[in-house]
Amino acid sequence: MALKTNKFQPRGGAMAAGTPPLLVVLAMWGIVGVVFLMWVAAWLASLVTPGEVAPFGARWALWLVTGNTGSAWPGTPTPLVVLFAAVLAGGIGYAGVRGFRIVRRRLGDEGDPVAALNLGNSDVAELARPEAAEKAVRLRRTSLAGEQPKALEERDVGLTLGDLKLPQGRTGARLFASWEDTVLAYMAPRAGKTTALAIPYVLNAPGPALATSNKGDVWAATAKIRERRTGERVWLFDPGSITHQPQTFWWNPLRHVRTVEDAYRLASHFVLTIDDEDSKKDMWGPAAKALISQLMLAAALAEESMEQVGEWLHDAKQPRPIEILFDHGFIAYAEALRETQNIVSETRDGIYTTARTAARCLDDPEIMGWVTPPEGTGVDEFDPRDFVVSRQTLHLLSKSRSAAAPLIAAMTDAIFIAAEEASEGMGGRLDPPLVAVLDEAANICKIADLPDLYSHLGSRGIVPVTILQSYRQGVRVWTENGMEAMWSAATVKLFGAGLDDHKIVEALSKLIGQHDVSTTSFSYGDGKGNHSVQLRRQEIMEGADIRKIGKGEALLFATAAQATLLKMCPWYTGADVAEVSAAIKESEKSVTEGARRRYSQAHGA
Structure with missing residues (x-):
């Protein structure tokens, strides 16, 4: 009867089977090492006694093996030599064990998908410095003219995707989406999509920034800061009064309709x-x-x-x-x-x-007030053509399935069209680029041909970041063919915590690929024991592993690169934490005051 135990060995397992020539070589060098250790012990003992030690070499080794200590270390007490040898052997053994444990931690345990995917993964090198910085300078020839790639701030390099995960909780290089990438993210609520994607991307956009949401959290965290940093206007389109802020502008969807x-x-x-x-x-x-x-x-x-x-x-x-x-x-x-x-x-x-x-x-009169000419003064008209060549910020808010959702999609689409027109006058690429964070896109920003737009927006200097809760959520809006088209066109795809669709996680498991694992078996019979090791192919991450991706982490698929596990970089871990925290506190106070004022007006108080 055979008892079998399986151990993962993500990087091959060649040493598990062993090869006789290699063992012979190791044994010979081991003997040499022991002899040399004895010589060092004798030399140390000779330093504290009147004795001497003969030069190291083949003759000295022969004297040691034959027990001719009088020739090997004349005048040096043998017990002292043995004591020094024991101390040296213990110290080397301790250091070796510690070193082995450190190396093993760095390489990861057998079966660790982090080690299998990320160690030695050179495919994502172009997403990290220095390649990412060099690409940023090349793509933004006007706004980064004269800048040295090494001196670029992270916000100019690209959109931060996260830090490369390494075994034992360590992190490696920081990876960025470039200014010609199109990003598609699938994350469940409270998986980090707002804190690690939406807020940092809007906050650090080098040019105009657009963000859709069904809540006011991105606006609260970024509006005041963007206004201070860019010195330009922050627009808030909020027909559902999510933030309870007064209306300060209107937009005419029919202005540029001519065909x-x-x-x-x-x-x-x-x-x-x-x-x-x-x-x-x-x-x-x-x-x-x-x-x-x-x-x-x-x-x-x-x-x-x-x-x-x-x-x-x-x-x-x-x-x-x-x-x-x-x-x-x-x-x-x-x-x-x-x-x-x-x-x-x-x-x-x-x-x-x-x-x-x-x-x-x-x-709805309240909604129509945002898209019809207002009475009186003090309310400006928003023009997408002016917006895309500025460093302004636009927040588009609507509750899910709200009647105002078509206007969110229409306004976003109008900005994309204006940005494409502007890019043609800049040699084909908008510079600085437009960053468009489409959170809750399947609920409030249903642009019919968004999957088709993904095939060319990036090349125009328009960086869309579409955030969905699941793949199936997108299918309900854009159909299976549409989502397949968006998947194929997106150059950067992120999968965060909360993926529960078994079809999707199994598909991702196959896309991640397989590696060699070693299967060790031991059998006993006829008074003898047999030990054998075989290699077989197995998925690096099974569906259950993908489903267990932790909050604040993500699985990255970049074009022509091996899948990679990331630790995302939420705003509260960066240098802007104090500024963003203060902005959120100030905005929450403004929302509270606006809600009270609105309630008083509604009830005649």
Whole structure:
């Protein structure tokens, strides 16, 4: 009967089987070492006695083996030599054990995925200094002109991904996403996505910074600091009054709508938010998108507001948008709108009802106040084209599934379009780059073709960071094909704590790959024992291991690089901790005061 025990050996296990020639060589050098140790002991003993010691060599070794101590160390007491030898052997043995333990800790235990993935991983060298700094200077030729890569601050090198994890809790080189990377992150709540990604990325953005969220935490931590550091404006788009701050600007979604394509793209952000999944698959979804785009184009051409679009949606026989489209030469679009208005009432009502559901934000006066010209003064108009060539900051806030979510997506998309246009005037790349942190993207920033945008945004100096709670959350919005496209186009992918989808973790396990493990077996029979070691291939990280990734840690997949385990760098571990803490405290006070003021106004106090 055989008893088997398995031990991981992530780096091969060649020594486990052993080779006779190597053992012979080691044994010979071991004998030489023992002889030399005796000679050193004799030499030390001769220093404290009147005795002497013969020169070390083959003859001296022969005298030692034959017990001719009188020739080996004449006049030196042999007991003293033995004592010194014992002390030396003990000291060497102790140092050897300590050294072995230190080396083993640094190399990691057998089966440690950190050791298997990160030790000797040269694939991620381009994400660390000095390569990352050199790349930053090359990509930002204008904003970093004349700068030496070695002298760059971390915020100029790139977006901090984390520190390379090493065995026994140690960390290695710091890794960065470059200014041409596109980042996709999957992290559960309280896994570090806000503290280690959103806040640091907004805080350290070298140019314009955009952040979406369903909470006010990123705004609270960064708004005051960004305003002080850049000397430029911080915009807060908060139609749901999450932060209870007064409105200080408005944005016109129709300002730059001049073509059918412009209108259709804007309408897509509204239809994608319909809760009924089936509406996107039957006739109502596409028909509603076409209707909204026709009315939006008519309103834009007539220099009307989004409020007018809302009124037209409630009048299925309104002739004015048809007349406007005809007057501006959009004959086919006008005919299509007329046909929609004149079809059988059941079909027409279904289309208009779906469109009104998609654009329900147009019926909310509080939301509409952010996208229609205000009465009086003191409220500026936000222009995406000015924003992308500045160092300003924009926070877009909306509660999940809020009616205002389409406006968040539309505004983000408008900024992407403006940034692409601006990059063309800068030689093809926006400099300094735009950093766009799309937290809760699947809930409040549903840009229909975001997966397709990922294929070229990075090359334009636009760095999107899309943060999702899970892969399946993205599939519900962009479909399986869309998420596969985004996965393929993202050059940096991060997986944090809380991955519970067994299909995803098993897929990641296969992508991470395998390594050699040694299987040791011992059997006893016929009065003899047999010991054998075999090698076999096994996943470096199984699905259960990936699921147990700790909070504040992440699994990194970078283009053409081996998977890597990271320890992320939250803001409270960096040099800005005091400044950010003070900013959060100040913002919380402002939120509290705003909430009290809002409550008093609502109740007439």
